[in-house]
Amino acid sequence: MQLDKNKPEKISNEEIVKIIELARWAPSGDNSQHWSFHWDGELLRVFVDKQRAEHILNPDDVCTYYAMGCLFEYIEAAALKYGYKAKLKYIDNDDLFAEYQFAECPADSGYIDSLCKRYTDRRYYKNKAVTENIINKCHNLAGKFEGIQLYFKTDKKYPEKFLDSFIKAEQFLWHKFKNLNFILQWMRLSKKEFQESSDGLSYGNLGINFIDALNLKLTRLYPFLYPLMRPFVLFKIAYNTKRYLREGAGLFTITVSDLTNNQQKIGVGRLGTQIWSYLNSEDISVQPMTSLVMQIYYFNQGNLAQAFDLNNIEYIQGAEDIFKKIYEIPSEEQLAWQFRFGYSEPVTKAMSIKRRDVDEMLNIS
């Protein structure tokens, strides 16, 4: 590859805008896009928007670190497309998360092109296995991360206890109205709501149908309907979760040696993004399933009951042990992030979910 001789030596404001235009497509929990940027001609500062990042499934900002890792992958890959190596300085002081400087290098758009085809698929997947070769490629990606391991579960044999804790963890929203209400703020439950917002999840990509969306909308409007809706929704979530586990190609989990190490959490986000976009490039769909691992996290911190306002947290007791057993994860490793994956309908929905405008998240001075 050649350096572009006509290119000015320093990165321009226009190029920064183009980089952020692409970086915006990084995944974030509930599509909350909890970041903003400032460019002063030398440094690109990356800020965390703590208010946007606040989430019941984000204890101690664990998921914020994963998402920032995803974002770093996008920024660096986008810079490469325009012929710059983005050099990261990790800061993590208050809102200021990191700073980037840019140095010229040969342009390569391969990785960002594949990242831009990445997306979350919440549909049912086909009952078709993925080849060993593809799984090995994922392991090769994981091999580059220190302290981080990757495990696949493809035999789809799940003991009752695992199934039960997985289902109950996915039903977490419906345990209490206050939990549901928290997430409802990120749901865009009609065409109008979706069109008028540039973040959150529309019912089109939540994997729910029109009736479900209507029920949720009514519950949001009239909370007294919640006890009436609850049994139907719990049934549907249980049905879906069982089906997700029975069909598709299986699950994979990323573990770390130390979940208090922020670099490792950022690494989890980076690796997650790399595997996710690689699998999507092979027409294999991916959906993160963060709920169970985060509830195990809360439980280990001793505050699951408090966070979820629950009297009965039996479903999570022993869940970590059985989780590790079925994946053959050594007991000293810590569960970080879990996904399901498998073949689905063709990957044509890439980038269909909205993002905030560049103007809203990038400040230039």
Ligand SMILES: Cc1cc2nc3c(=O)[nH]c(=O)nc-3n(C[C@H](O)[C@H](O)[C@H](O)COP(=O)(O)O)c2cc1C
């Ligand atoms: C840290 C993190 C956790 C996530 N957890 C879940 C999850 O539990 N279930 C889910 O369906 N999607 C989950 N997502 C996917 C996001 O909702 C999705 O990335 C976002 O809405 C943007 O959509 P896209 O991935 O299609 O671009 C998670 C994403 C991140 C970064």
